[in-house]
Amino acid sequence: MPTANKAPLQGGAGGGFMGTIHDHGSGDFHSKSSLRIQCFPDRFELESCSEKTTDGPLRFENPNPFTVQIAFESVDWSEDILTAAQVTNWQEFRDLFDAEVISPNEQITVGAQIVLFTDLRGSTAMYNGIGDAPAYVVVRDHFSVLIEAVRDHHGAIVKTIGDAIMAVFSRVEEALASVQQMHERLHAALPASSLPVPLMLKSSLHIGPCLAVNANDKLDYFGTTVNFAARMDGCCQGNDLAVSDELYARPETQEFLKITGRTAEPKEVKFRGFDQAHRVWRIQMV
Numbered sequence: 001m002p003t004a005n006k007a008p009l010q011g012g013a014g015g016g017f018m019g020t021i022h023d024h025g026s027g028d029f030h031s032k033s034s035l036r037i038q039c040f041p042d043r044f045e046l047e048s049c050s051e052k053t054t055d056g057p058l059r060f061e062n063p064n065p066f067t068v069q070i071a072f073e074s075v076d077w078s079e080d081i082l083t084a085a086q087v088t089n090w091q092e093f094r095d096l097f098d099a100e101v102i103s104p105n106e107q108i109t110v111g112a113q114i115v116l117f118t119d120l121r122g123s124t125a126m127y128n129g130i131g132d133a134p135a136y137v138v139v140r141d142h143f144s145v146l147i148e149a150v151r152d153h154h155g156a157i158v159k160t161i162g163d164a165i166m167a168v169f170s171r172v173e174e175a176l177a178s179v180q181q182m183h184e185r186l187h188a189a190l191p192a193s194s195l196p197v198p199l200m201l202k203s204s205l206h207i208g209p210c211l212a213v214n215a216n217d218k219l220d221y222f223g224t225t226v227n228f229a230a231r232m233d234g235c236c237q238g239n240d241l242a243v244s245d246e247l248y249a250r251p252e253t254q255e256f257l258k259i260t261g262r263t264a265e266p267k268e269v270k271f272r273g274f275d276q277a278h279r280v281w282r283i284q285m286v
Contacts, residue, residue: 036061039068086170088212088219089113091151108212113221114169114205114247115229116155116179118146121200121238123163129196138191138199139163145186153178158220166230168221172207172252179203179241180260183285187239200238203285204229207247231271232280239286245279257283 036047038061062068088094120142127135143160150157150167153174158166169175183201190199208225228244235242247253248264257264264281271278 035059038063039070040064089156089168089170090154091147091156094156094219106214109209110212110221111209112170112207113210113225114172114175114207115210115221115226116150116165116167116169116175117204117230117233118165118167118182119202119233119236120163121202121236122195122197123199125197126195126199130194138195142186142190142199142201145189146182149178149181149185152181159218164233166221166226168210172247172250173256175205176253176256179205180285183239183241187286198238201285202233202236202238202240202242204232204236204242205247206232206244207250227273228271228278231274232269234271235267235269235280235282237282239284241283241285243281243283245281248281 036059038045038047041064060070120139123135123139126138129135142163143165146165146167147157150165153169154171155167155169155174155178158168160166167178169178182203186201206225206229208228209223210221210225211223213220213222232242232244243253243264256262262283262285264283267280267282268277269280270276
């Protein structure tokens with residue numbers, strides 16, 4: 001919510017107040033000398049020097065014979081605000097309030113969701129090789145690792161599809177940390193010698209707006225962002241992560257690559273159902 005500070009300004013000559021305004025990254029600037037603002041009933045008149053700086057004095061003047069009220073407002077959202085999109089992306093909230101979903105007739109657009117899809121390469125051969133019951137135990141244990149990684153980094157499991165999951169996050173850095181945890185712990189936990197082929201986790205991340213709906217009394221997401229994230233899984237070879245060009249360009253992704261020492265390989269891909277080719281970046285995780 002925008003915040004405001006108010007101060008009365010007495011009328012008449014010399015009526016005014018002096019203060020210093022600091023820029024906190026909004027892009028606004030103030031004069032290095034004073035920025036003079038005269039408050040008329042129908043308008044404001046500003047006078048300032050031409051030299052731009054992010055820190056300088058600000059002077060309001062009231063030429064009117066009456067007192068005027070000056071309000072300073074911040075248009076930025078407070079970092080203390082917890083939005084509905086963020087709280088529903090926490091697995092703890094979904095577990096505790098699983099009945100709290102939107103109306104079946106409602107469709108809500110949610111912005112800037114980070115959508116994760118995973119798949120387990122080699123699972124079909126595993127079912128055929130060791131039988132359904134033992135294979136299901138391996139898949140179940142793999143789900144436990146993935147769910148824990150999502151929960152540890154403030155994400156939420158939307159649904160499981162076969163041996164794959166769909167999850168959502170509110171922050172890029174948390175989504176990347178969750179995927180890293182999945183790959184590292186799953187690589188160490190999956191049995192290798194007893195399987196006909198090695199099991200390898202494939203994962204994909206995309207960011208964008210989604211459509212939130214009530215599907216079977218559960219909060220689910222649909223739309224182009226979700227479809228694109230699901231298609232990107234096909235760019236993986238195993239033990240890797242595919243990220244969209246939009247996510248790759250985020251500073252959090254660049255910081256992740258720098259800290260972990262990983263590199264991303266670009267590839268132009270034409271996905272089924274999409275008219276144009278898109279650039280996808282593949283990151284080897286283990």
